[in-house]
Amino acid sequence: MSDLDLLTQSLARSVKHWRAVRGFTLDVLAARAGVSRGMLIQIEQARTNPSLGTVVKIGDALGISITTLLDYEQGPTVRIVPAEQAVRLWHTEAGSYNRLLAGTEAPGPLEMWDWRLMPGESSQSDPHPAGTMELLHVTAGELTLTVDGVEHRVPAGASVSFEANLPHTYGNTGDVPMEMVMAVSVPPVT
Numbered sequence: 001m002s003d004l005d006l007l008t009q010s011l012a013r014s015v016k017h018w019r020a021v022r023g024f025t026l027d028v029l030a031a032r033a034g035v036s037r038g039m040l041i042q043i044e045q046a047r048t049n050p051s052l053g054t055v056v057k058i059g060d061a062l063g064i065s066i067t068t069l070l071d072y073e074q075g076p077t078v079r080i081v082p083a084e085q086a087v088r089l090w091h092t093e094a095g096s097y098n099r100l101l102a103g104t105e106a107p108g109p110l111e112m113w114d115w116r117l118m119p120g121e122s123s124q125s126d127p128h129p130a131g132t133m134e135l136l137h138v139t140a141g142e143l144t145l146t147v148d149g150v151e152h153r154v155p156a157g158a159s160v161s162f163e164a165n166l167p168h169t170y171g172n173t174g175d176v177p178m179e180m181v182m183a184v185s186v187p188p189v190t
Contacts, residue, residue, distance in 0.1 A: 145168065
C-alpha cells in the first residue's frame with residue numbers, strides 16, 4: 001500500500017472519528033467546513049485524496065489540527081516525529097512545498113510547518129476561524145505575506161505574527177527560494 005493510500009485511509013478514519021466525537025452529522029460538518037456533503041462521504045470512504053485547503057477546512061470545522069486528523073490515536077505525552085515522517089501536503093513541480101512537522105491540541109489545534117516557496121510562486125489560504133493566529137519565521141529569502149489585500153515583506157531572519165481569520169497569501173517575489181517555519185494556533189471549537 002502506498003503512503004498516499006495510508007494517508008487517505010487515516011484521514012477517512014479520523015474524520016469519521018472526530019465527527020462522531022463532536023456529534024456532527026454529515027450535513028452539519030459540511031455546513032461548518034464549507035465542503036459538500038458528497039466530498040465528506042468520499043473522504044470518509046477513503047475514495048478521494050482531498051486538497052490541502054479541504055483538509056484545513058475540515059480540521060478547522062472540527063476544531064482539531066491536521067496532525068490529529070491524520071493520526072487521531074495520539075501516543076504518549078512526548079511525541080517525536082522523525083524527519084522522514086513529516087507529512088508533505090502541498091508541492092509544485094518547481095520545488096515549492098510545505099511539510100507538517102508536528103501538531104497537538106493545546107487547548108485547540110497547534111501546528112508547526114516547514115515551508116519552501118520557489119521564486120515566483122505563491123500559496124493562498126482561506127480565512128481560518130476567528131482567533132486563529134499564525135507565527136512565521138523566515139530562514140531564507142524573503143516572504144511576501146499578503147493579508148486581506150495588504151502586502152508585507154518579511155526578510156530572512158525576521159518573524160511575523162498575524163490573525164489568520166482574513167484571506168492571506170504566502171508568496172515569493174524574489175530570485176531565490178524562500179524558506180520559513182510557521183506555527184498555527186486555532187481556538188478550540190465551542
